[in-house]
Amino acid sequence: MTRDQDVVDLLLAQHEEIKSLFARLERASGAQKRDLFEDLVRLLAVHEAAEEEVVHPTARRNIASGEAIVDKRLQEEDEAKHELAELYDLGVDHPDFDARLAKFAEAVVHHATREETEEFAKLRDALSADQLRTLAGAVRTAEATAPTRPHPAAGESATANLALGPPLALFDRVRDAVRDWSRTPS
Numbered sequence: 417m418t419r420d421q422d423v424v425d426l427l428l429a430q431h432e433e434i435k436s437l438f439a440r441l442e443r444a445s446g447a448q449k450r451d452l453f454e455d456l457v458r459l460l461a462v463h464e465a466a467e468e469e470v471v472h473p474t475a476r477r478n479i480a481s482g483e484a485i486v487d488k489r490l491q492e493e494d495e496a497k498h499e500l501a502e503l504y505d506l507g508v509d510h511p512d513f514d515a516r517l518a519k520f521a522e523a524v525v526h527h528a529t530r531e532e533t534e535e536f537a538k539l540r541d542a543l544s545a546d547q548l549r550t551l552a553g554a555v556r557t558a559e560a561t562a563p564t565r566p567h568p569a570a571g572e573s574a575t576a577n578l579a580l581g582p583p584l585a586l587f588d589r590v591r592d593a594v595r596d597w598s599r600t601p602s
């Protein structure tokens with residue numbers, strides 16, 4: 417992640433990363449599956465917090481039909497957050513987990529495609545290169561706030577519980593940090 421990147425570049429790269437995590441989760445089992453699910457929770461918290469606090473509000477004000485487009489995206493994000501919390505409570509070893517995750521992945525990918533076609537493309541047209549680069553700070557702040565998964569030393573078994581804690585608490589924590597960033601004059 418470099419300082420030259422604009423916010424849309426970063427969000428698009430994260431969309432690809434999210435898709436790749438879903439694909440890897442589909443084939444994983446045991447401790448690896450738990451680790452990948454934890455990576456997914458973290459990445460979604462980082463990504464959606466930056467969108468929710470900074471990107472969507474900017475799109476709402478600056479793109480045509482911004483109100484309607486953004487309201488729809490926020491509704492999808494709210495649903496996704498709650499489904500993610502339920503998946504977390506279910507646990508990766510639950511017999512229903514895979515089917516629920518597959519449905520969740522479909523909804524998240526659909527949501528991401530809508531953002532790309534209806535929102536990000538217009539945002540790129542509406543804002544200057546400088547503005548887009550400044551907004552990337554929201555993604556960097558979210559990244560810096562979310563704890564990364566501790567990698568257990570060789571031979572050490574990963575714990576059954578996710579080290580990051582429940583998704584909704586993590587989402588709130590990252591969102592608060594991005595909100596503080598957006599209110600600090602640069």
Ligand SMILES: [Fe+2]
Nearest residue numbers: 464467493531
């Ligand atoms: Fe989103």
Ligand SMILES: [Fe+2]
Nearest residue numbers: 427467528531
């Ligand atoms: Fe997104």
